[in-house]
Amino acid sequence: MVNKKLIVELKSILKDNQLLIKDQILNRFSHIWKTDQPLQAIAVTFPETTKEVSDIIKICNKNNQEIIVHGGLTNLVGGTETKKNQLVISLEKMNKIEEVDDKSRTITTQAGVILETLINAAAEKNLLLPLNFGARGSAQIGGAVSSNAGGLRVFRFGMTRQMVLGIEVVLPDGTIISSLKKIIKDNSGYDLKQLFIGSEGTLGIVTKVVLRLQEAPKSRCSAIVGVNSYELVVDLLKFLESELGGNLSGFELIWKSTYNAMTESSELIKPLSNNYEYYVFIESLGSQPKQDYDLLENRIEESLKRGLIIDAVMANSDKELKQIWQIREDISILASKAKFDQHFDISLPIPKIGEIIDSITKELNKLNEVKTIFPFGHIADGNIHFIIGRDKNTPKLIDLINSIVYAPLKKFKGSLSAEHGIGLDKKAYLYTTRSKEEIKLMEQLKKLFDPKNILNPGRIIF
Structure with missing residues (x-):
């Protein structure tokens, strides 16, 4: 039921192009990340200043109206999902x-x-x-x-x-x-x-x-290398950190299955053969273009001599650099490889990642409904992502897959969310990497700041 008083009050402080109601909402928003359903909301507001945000919130607070905040709608954990009894504050007009x-x-x-x-x-x-x-x-x-x-x-x-x-x-x-x-x-x-x-x-x-x-750096140098054991990936990271010093700024890892899936398309180049177990994308940022390139090239050659890597390709132009990194940056397209998909964003101690991911993959492969498993991530900070494709979409299957991926986290003092947040999707699993005392303190903070629970309700805790 639309609160007519609420709409009247909002109209009194906002211009016509700052407020959408009823069918205007459906026409304006047809797609949100992870769903093709039209947005459901009482109203969508578009403040242009901090004061307008404040005025909208004051009206909502007085009317006990729940608010969901929208930004670029790229959230991966259900953070922007909205119910028909909720109001949206979109910040897209606050773009200065x-x-x-x-x-x-x-x-x-x-x-x-x-x-x-x-x-x-x-x-x-x-x-x-x-x-x-x-x-x-x-x-x-x-x-x-x-x-x-x-x-x-x-x-x-x-x-x-x-x-x-x-x-x-x-x-x-x-x-x-x-x-x-x-x-x-x-x-x-x-x-x-x-x-x-x-x-x-x-x-x-x-x-x-x-x-x-x-x-701004004056140089950006990149390479992709092939490695055949996770232990050698860790050794390579340590070697390059010590040899390149502060210049090393990117060290991204994708598994063989992920690399093969990304490079099977003719749209992307295949800089290395698909024979290796792991592929590492390396980036250095520095201030001396020729010296920085020579330094990285020299350290890549030394890595080959030491047996840390098996093969390597250096980017010799901006075009080649973009082509190499496109393989890593476009990985989200692999979500389309199966009918349904689940995304994971976990943190683990760097030395343990290889064996834990192998164990998780082994358990997932026992499920007939799981069709694809694509691990990749920011290995230098211990953050691993999964895109898991499945042919069924039942709550029981989703929960089972979640349980398999999250099972090792408590034992190894990891996190179920390295960078994506908790949102709605991971709330039920927060206990896996947070203690009861920590969760209780979060609840106390939420109640202190938002006693009516009107702002982004249901996210993280309640």
């Missing part, structure tokens, strides 16, 4: 970059700006925003902050939270907390921004951020 400061090496931006737009804006000032992942062309920075996104360069530059210097956020009662500082050091009490980074919009809505930038 307020400042790129090349002196302090910061960028101040509204939450609805697309990540790739920020990367390009920084590059224009010869600066680097290190945050980089496959959905950068559609993901919004507010969502990246709210989910503490990771990506391809975490082990060198850290997660999103390591890049956030300042933040502006609206609490569930409409209170605006604005701390848009550009400073790196600030020990004046609790670091409150960290409560909102990674809390998936359950404690407040991020509306602006100040991000720390780096000097």
Whole structure:
């Protein structure tokens, strides 16, 4: 039942193009990630300023109206799924970059700006925003902050939270907390921004951020190498870290099955044969193009001599570099290999990953309904992804697959979510890598910030 009073109040503070109701919603939103069903919602709002976000939330709080926050809709754990009795706050109109400061090496931006737009804006000032992942062309920075996104360069530059210097956020009662500082050091009490980074919009809505930038590298060198044992992959990582120092910025691993599935299409090049058990994508960023290329080439040759790798291809141009990395960055297309798919995003101690993934794969292969298993990930920070394809879509099968993948996590002190968050999909399994005491503290924080449970309800805990 639509709350007519709520709609009237929203119309009083928003322009016509900032509010959708009834059939307008179905016409505007026909697809959301992971479903082809039309969006169900009481209304969709499009604030343009932090104050408008605050005004909308105050109206919703007064009317006990549940709110779901929408960004770029690239979330993989059901974080943006919306029920017909809920209201959407979409941040897509909050798309202004307020400042790129090349002196302090910061960028101040509204939450609805697309990540790739920020990367390009920084590059224009010869600066680097290190945050980089496959959905950068559609993901919004507010969502990246709210989910503490990771990506391809975490082990060198850290997660999103390591890049956030300042933040502006609206609490569930409409209170605006604005701390848009550009400073790196600030020990004046609790670091409150960290409560909102990674809390998936359950404690407040991020509306602006100040991000720390780096000097843009003058060189980017890449290679793909073939390795025949996981132990040698770990040895290769240690060798390259010690030899390349701070230049090593990417060390991505895909398994043989994943590489073969990606390169069987004529649309992608096959830089190496499909004879190897593992394929590692290596990236170095530096300041001296020729010396950096020669250094990586020399260390790749040394890796061959030491028996760490069996084969290798260096990228000799920007075109070749993009072609090599396309194999890694486009892996999400493998979800179409089966009728239904499940995505996993786990963290494990680096030395244990090989044997654990082998064990998980062995158990999954016992299920007739499982048709494809594609492991890959950010091996240098211990983050492994799975795309598991199946021909049935029953809750029992989904739960069984989840149980198999999550079973080793507690024993090896891993995490069921390295970078994607918990959302709706993983909430039931949070206990596998979080203690009762930790979950209780999360519940207490949620109740303190949002006693009416109106903001992104059902995500993470309740």
